[in-house]
Amino acid sequence: MKVDLLHYSAPPIVGGVESVISHHAGLMSKAGHRVRILAGAGMQTDPRIPFIQIPLLDSRNPEILSIKAELDKGSLPPELAEIVHRLSQCLEETITDTDCLIAHNVCSLHKNLALTAALWQLANQPSPPRLILWHHDLAWTTPRYSAELHPGYPWDLLRTDWPGAVQVVVSELRRGELAELLGVPNRRITVIPNAVDTREFSFGAQPDAELRRGLGLDGKTVIGFAGSFYAYEGLDLLIEAAATLAPRRPDLRVLLVGGGPQETALKAQAIRCGLADSVIFTGRVPHDDVHRYYDLIDVLAYPRHRMRLTDIVTPLKPLEAMAQGRMFVASDVGGHRELVRHDETGFLFPAGDARALADSIERVLERKHDWPRVREHARRFVETERTWARSVARYADVYQALRTPDSRAAHLKHRGT
Numbered sequence: 345m346k347v348d349l350l351h352y353s354a355p356p357i358v359g360g361v362e363s364v365i366s367h368h369a370g371l372m373s374k375a376g377h378r379v380r381i382l383a384g385a386g387m388q389t390d391p392r393i394p395f396i397q398i399p400l401l402d403s404r405n406p407e408i409l410s411i412k413a414e415l416d417k418g419s420l421p422p423e424l425a426e427i428v429h430r431l432s433q434c435l436e437e438t439i440t441d442t443d444c445l446i447a448h449n450v451c452s453l454h455k456n457l458a459l460t461a462a463l464w465q466l467a468n469q470p471s472p473p474r475l476i477l478w479h480h481d482l483a484w485t486t487p488r489y490s491a492e493l494h495p496g497y498p499w500d501l502l503r504t505d506w507p508g509a510v511q512v513v514v515s516e517l518r519r520g521e522l523a524e525l526l527g528v529p530n531r532r533i534t535v536i537p538n539a540v541d542t543r544e545f546s547f548g549a550q551p552d553a554e555l556r557r558g559l560g561l562d563g564k565t566v567i568g569f570a571g572s573f574y575a576y577e578g579l580d581l582l583i584e585a586a587a588t589l590a591p592r593r594p595d596l597r598v599l600l601v602g603g604g605p606q607e608t609a610l611k612a613q614a615i616r617c618g619l620a621d622s623v624i625f626t627g628r629v630p631h632d633d634v635h636r637y638y639d640l641i642d643v644l645a646y647p648r649h650r651m652r653l654t655d656i657v658t659p660l661k662p663l664e665a666m667a668q669g670r671m672f673v674a675s676d677v678g679g680h681r682e683l684v685r686h687d688e689t690g691f692l693f694p695a696g697d698a699r700a701l702a703d704s705i706e707r708v709l710e711r712k713h714d715w716p717r718v719r720e721h722a723r724r725f726v727e728t729e730r731t732w733a734r735s736v737a738r739y740a741d742v743y744q745a746l747r748t749p750d751s752r753a754a755h756l757k758h759r760g761t
Contacts, residue, residue, distance in 0.1 A: 345743060346378045348439055351448040352403040352456055354386030354395060358631070360660075361448050361480055362386070367541065367732040368446075369393050372739070382438065396438060400431050403455035415457055415499075416492040424458060424498075431462035444743065445473045451506065452479040452522075454489065457498045464501050467509065475509040476742055478536075485521055487652070505532075510742050514538050515658045517678050534742055538660055539735040542727055545667040548719065551639040559624055561640055564597045567705060568641035570634055571661060573604030576654055578647035578675060580606070580613060584698035585647075585705060587617040593706075598623040601637045635668075643708050644672035646680065650695040658682050662690060663730050666722035671715055673704045683730075689722040 353359065355366045365381060366389065373379045373392045380394045384402025388395035399405055403412075407427060414421040439445055450459055466473055483489045484503045493499050505511075505526045511533045513519050519533045526532075556562060567586065573579060579600065586598045600610070600623065607625065614623040629637060638644075644665050648654040655678035662683050665672045674680040675695035684690040693704040728734075 346441060346443045347372055347446065348380050348382050348442045348444070349446045349448065350382045350401070350450060352384055352401055352450075352459075354381045354383035355389045357386050364480075364538065365448060366390075367539075368736055371733055371736040375736075380442075382435075398431075398434055398438070400427065400434070401456070401459055405456075408456050408458060411458060412455070415454070418494040420497075424461075427458045428461045428465065431459055432465045435462060435466060439473055442473060444476060446476040446478060448478045449480050451477045451509075452482050452502055454483045454492060454499065454502060457501075460501050461498045464498075464506070467506055472508060475506065476512055477506060477509045478512045479518070479522055480514060482518075482522060482525060484525055485652070510534060512536050512742065515656070515679070515682055517656045517658070517682060521656055534738070536735055536738045536742075537730065538658060538663070539730045539732045540660065540663045540667050540726060541732050542667050542723075545664060546635070547667070547723055548669040549635070549639050552636050555636055556640050559599070559626070559640070561597055561599070561624075563595065565593065565595050565709065566597050566599050566641050567643050567645055568599035568601065568637070569645055570601035570637055570641075572602055573600070573606040573610060575606055576649050576651060577606075578649045578695075579610055581647045581649075581696070581698045581701055582645050583610060583613050583617060583619065583623060585645075585702035586619055586622065588699060588702040589706060590619065590622065593709075596622065599626070599637065599641055600624065601626045601629060601634065603628045638668060638670065642671065643705055644670050645701070645705070646672060646674040647693075647701050648675045648677050648680065648695065650675070650677050654679050654695075663726055666690070666726045666730075669719040669723055671708055671718065673701065673708060675701075685721075685725070687718075689718065689725050 349365050349369055351361055351365055353362060355362050369379050369381055370390060380396055382396045382398060384399050384405055386395060400408065411421045411424050411427065447463060450463060467475055483493060503525050505528055511522060513522055513533055513535055514537055516535060519530055519535050522533055523530045569579060569582065582598060586596060589596055611625060614620055626637065646661055658679045662672060662674055662680060666689055673691045673693055674684055676692040677695050680692060684692055686692045691704055691708055693700040
């Protein structure tokens with residue numbers, strides 16, 4: 345089968361969707377499909393997979409940003425129709441012999457509505473392309489986007505059940521959300537979950553002694569987090585929990601790897617809590633070095649605050665921890681509950697409760713005899729249920745649904761994931 349993957353940008357640009365596209369493209373090519381990546385920014389990173397750059401696909405293209413500024417205010421700029429026409433013609437010429445076009449986020453986010461509208465035109469032609477619409481994010485259900493969305497064309501395309509297309513999301517929670525938005529039964533939407541490549545993670549690797557010594561962590565018990573410091577990650581709760589634990593665990597250290605909007609506030613909080621020497625901020629580190637810091641951490645913490653985002657989105661970090669055989673505690677937000685089997689592959693605590701987080705960390709530290717069992721279960725869960733190969737294998741039914749009208753109708757009637 346000839347498959348094209350479409351997005352605003354592609355690797356080597358770093359991002360969650362870009363990572364998914366890279367893994368999917370590689371495995372599809374390995375399975376014998378002819379695969380191409382179509383994007384506005386990026387480059388070829390795999391010799392087996394051609395990269396086709398179409399500048400107007402890029403959500404950061406100056407022409408696209410110019411019309412987005414007007415669209416965000418509810419105005420239809422006069423140049424929109426002309427850009428939609430150019431994009432539609434270019435896409436039609438590019439995908440002439442394509443069996444299946446997989447569009448990531450293009451039909452659920454408003455970052456490039458000209459592209460959304462161009463794809464809509466193609467979908468409504470007498471002989472439309474076979475479409476898989478992959479929804480990582482939903483603009484219409486995200487409060488921070490509400491001021492940028494307006495009734496009518498083209499914004500309503502983001503909450504329309506496109507004719508002949510198969511809809512795909514990454515989680516059961518997201519499936520329910522999209523079904524409600526589109527007004528369709530849950531069974532009309534396929535779940536293909538995020539995953540990890542276990543080959544990228546060493547199971548139970550030993551820490552780098554020089555790095556540990558350089559960070560002053562010799563002989564210390566280390567609780568840690570690696571990622572971006574956004575407010576919803578709940579790192580303020582982690583520092584508060586560390587302050588609770590400090591009197592009875594003077595050897596405790598908190599290692600925060602990364603950076604982001606909350607970094608200044610978190611540093612100030614650590615000083616207020618008397619933890620200036622106990623909370624270590626590494627700053628951002630190269631991606632290839634992150635695993636060295638992971639290996640220094642005894643218990644990882646994912647204390648996300650409860651909100652719509654964290655209840656719907658299933659993050660990759662707990663899966664990465666499981667792949668490495670790392671102990672972790674995580675708040676019981678919806679995204680974590682879908683991934684973590686409490687006391688089997690990880691440990692959950694009530695979201696928003698710093699004392700519960702402290703108690704959970706302490707219980708895990710006191711149960712080191714049980715760590716091998718949890719590590720084994722966690723790694724097995726990832727290897728059997730959340731590898732990229734297993735995730736991409738779910739495309740088989742989707743491809744079959746696209747081959748003929750009859751098989752697609754059966755898919756829409758009967759499929760459940």
